[in-house]
Amino acid sequence: MKAKAFNLVPPAMIAMVLSFWSFGPASLLKNPWTLVAISPLIVIAVLLLERVHERHAGWRMNRQEFVTDLFYVVLNSVAISWVAERLAENPLKAAKASLHITTEWAMHLPWLVQVALVIVIFEFGQYWMHRVMHNWHPFWLTHAPHHHITQLNAAKGAIGNPLELFLISLSVLALFDFETTAVFAAFNTMSVVTTFAHANVRADPPIWYSFFFTTIRHHSLHHSTDYESTRCNYGNALILLDRVFGTYRDGESVLVGQDDRRRLSIKEQFLFPFRGAIDRIAARRAQAGPADALAAGQDGDAGSQRDTVGGAAAA
Ligand SMILES: [Zn+2]
Ligand SMILES: [Zn+2]
DSSP: OHHHHHHTHHHHHHHHHHHHHHHSOHHHHHOHHHHHHHHHHHHHHHHHHHHHSBSOGGGOOOHHHHHHHHHHHHHIIIIIHHHHIIIIIHHHHHHHHHTTOOOGGGGGSOHHHHHHHHHHHHHHHHHHHHHHHTTSHHHHHHHHHHHTOOSOOTTGGGOSOHHHHHHHHOOSGGGSOOOHHHHHHHHHHHHHHHHHHHOOBOOOOOHHHHTTBOOHHHHHHHTBSSHHHHSSOOOSSBTHHHHHHTOOOOOOOSSBOSTTTOOOOHHHHHHGGGHHHHHHHHHHHHHHHHHHHHHHTSOSOHHHHHHHHHHHHHO
16 A cells, blocks of 8 residues: 555656646746745655655665755755856847747647747756767766766765866756746756656556556666666656667666766765866876986986976976
């Protein structure tokens, strides 16, 4: 009975989000802070559900994970969204205005159709960005820290190198004139789906949900230790796109993590894409060290000056 009830929690939460944005009090719907507040509330609600009906004991929240997760939830909702708005959304809106592009037809569509379209447009971009990240090394270096997490929970969708978090937030949605409530409803719906897709909750939604939306079964397989299994189920919220583009794979994984399953610290997650360059500089320094010592013992020829300059530059 409890299991059956929990299986219906993800779709029920989507129904609640949609009801709120279509029938909620106008004062709340117009307040720009409402969207900012609801996303963390969804994560908190699902974290509480983890304590009631856990999926795997090995994924249980602990103090170390909690501190890291909290850091990234705040980083995403403050810094990443600020940078994305300044560097991507605003220039796109300015280009739209200067080119006199109008898409007012969008806001005249039925409200639920608008919500669905926002999800499809946003998720289409996310799907291809995610797929590129798994297939092009420079982009993989930004995404790899997300695959180094060694356990899943409701907040883990927020974990990643800041470059990845910025790249995955990009979309062309600013070009469309949808109703604001439809855009917010769509974002909260995707929040519910992606939060449950990382959550340690024993909830396996019915087939009519998992045909369209990503679940923890799909996404845990994407996080698995088996390389081939990570190259499937790229859809962040819309697993339907994997079905359409031939990257869908059925299954589930309990063991998650990359390579040797070593958990990365926040510092390591931030520096990960630059690790190759950092290692090369360190190797050059190690080589330059003995050369400096040799140069210091010689008098005035140009070669020893170059070594010394090189050593100083690397220091
Ligand atoms: Zn991935
Ligand atoms: Zn993930």
